Amino acid sequence: MTSKAEYRKKYKELRKQLTSEEREEASLQIANRLLSLDIWQHEFYHIFLPIVKLGEINTEYILNILSGKDKNVVLSKSDFEELRMTHYLLTDNLVIKPNEWGIPEPQNGIQIDPKQLDVVFIPLLAYDESGNRLGYGKGFYDRFLADCRPDILKIGLSYFDAEKAIPHNSDDIKLSHCITPSKTFRF
Ligand SMILES: Nc1nc2c(c(=O)[nH]1)N(C=O)[C@@H](CNc1ccc(C(=O)N[C@@H](CCC(=O)O)C(=O)O)cc1)CN2
Numbered sequence: 001m002t003s004k005a006e007y008r009k010k011y012k013e014l015r016k017q018l019t020s021e022e023r024e025e026a027s028l029q030i031a032n033r034l035l036s037l038d039i040w041q042h043e044f045y046h047i048f049l050p051i052v053k054l055g056e057i058n059t060e061y062i063l064n065i066l067s068g069k070d071k072n073v074v075l076s077k078s079d080f081e082e083l084r085m086t087h088y089l090l091t092d093n094l095v096i097k098p099n100e101w102g103i104p105e106p107q108n109g110i111q112i113d114p115k116q117l118d119v120v121f122i123p124l125l126a127y128d129e130s131g132n133r134l135g136y137g138k139g140f141y142d143r144f145l146a147d148c149r150p151d152i153l154k155i156g157l158s159y160f161d162a163e164k165a166i167p168h169n170s171d172d173i174k175l176s177h178c179i180t181p182s183k184t185f186r187f
């Protein structure tokens with residue numbers, strides 16, 4: 001069986017092989033594909049800002065959609081000692097600075113309770129046909145999602161297709177959807 005570590009390595013390599021033009025094009029296609037999902041009737045949308053040096057999906061196109069629809073947008077700050085995230089409303093005067101891992105993060109602002117969130121867009125390394133997800137392995141999103149309402153929409157974003165099955169355990173919270181440049185998965 002392929003281990004989580006092997007899947008992480010495989011997808012980091014696949015991602016590295018994409019050119020910056022391919023990443024931009026894919027990020028735009030993902031945003032366009034999101035537009036046709038039935039997810040836009042809600043109020044609070046949580047989104048990640050990409051770690052550019054690792055070639056993560058550019059979420060700027062999704063941010064533009066959210067701002068065009070006048071949604072409340074929520075960003076997180078990660079505490080790498082506690083392995084927990086705190087959440088802040090994106091406002092005009094929010095100060096955003098990259099942390100030491102290259103994640104752009106809010107420095108101030110209005111804190112949001114995870115129970116207020118309706119939709120969360122989730123960064124992925126890999127995922128499978130049952131909606132199991134794999135990140136960098138620190139469990140940030142597993143802990144975060146455990147604090148959200150059970151009915152929150154959990155939308156993974158990926159450049160790549162699903163694996164058949166990746167290892168998972170009882171802490172892992174499944175995705176409800178995953179969007180790639182060419183496919184929409186509903187789990
Ligand atoms: N944009 C973004 N924000 C996010 C996540 C994410 O995956 N993407 N996370 C999802 O959980 C959390 C942060 N998780 C992270 C966990 C480990 C490393 C890390 O070890 N970085 C190494 C390089 C790792 C590598 O090459 O793969 C480093 O920068 O030295 C970074 C982020 C919360 N915020």
Ligand SMILES: Nc1ncnc2c1ncn2[C@@H]1O[C@H](COP(=O)(O)OP(=O)(O)OP(=O)(O)O)[C@@H](O)[C@H]1O
Pocket residue numbers: 004133134135136137138139140141142143146171172
């Ligand atoms: N709700 C939780 N409370 C406490 N620890 C948790 C919780 N969920 C997961 N963990 C722990 O977090 C660690 C990492 O989990 P896992 O390998 O699933 O990470 P991942 O999903 O790849 O990473 P990430 O969530 O950062 O993207 C594991 O040791 C796991 O036991």
